[in-house]
Amino acid sequence: MENPVPDLLLKTPLSRDFYERPTVEVARDLLGKVLLREYDDGQLLAGRIVEVEAYLGVHDLACHSARGRTARTAVMFGPGGRAYVYMIYGMYHCLNVVTEAEGSPCAVLIRALEPLGDLPGSVSGPGRLCRTLSIDRSLTGHDLSRSPLTLVDIPSPAPPSAIARSPRIGVGYAGEWAEKPLRFYIDGNPWVSGQKNPRKLRKSRL
DNA sequence: GGTATGATGGGC
């Protein structure tokens, strides 16, 4: 089988206009898009987005910007299309893309990818995908239209009929905001997080 | 199949 990954370098990166729209629209439209990671030695890793969550700014009690602008959350107050990466539970990182215009501190959390080509680990789950793609806080503020971390458009996005939604994961503390269906995923895709564990998933594919 | 819990460090 041919490796499809190098051709992805030629695809068009998503523009700032794509991100500077209502966050729920951006979240849904990110399903099916491709995340590309390039290393200094030329190694290229890629995955197709299959699961995201929308975080809706200062009124959303699950959104980090709801507690005000701090050094950590400052990037969310800036223009759309940049990375917001934070550390969670002392051992993992989570990748978000900043949405909406300057002054509207919203973001979309990338929760799972479908691997394109060979990857050195799992990309199902926000912590796992950051570990596998070596994404940490040093990438906060990075413009996602450029190397070494790029979001690119591809010809066949997720058809709207294949998109399912649910409450967000791990935000039970957020009161009524915990219930809102702001997690979007490609229905039935085996790479969505919280499905069968990796051992069984590997077994079922043999 | 399921739920419970420890690891581990920065943010507020």
Next chain:
DNA sequence: CCCATCATACCC
């Protein structure tokens, strides 16, 4: 103290 998590342990 709080976590936008994961892997492992253990129970059914």
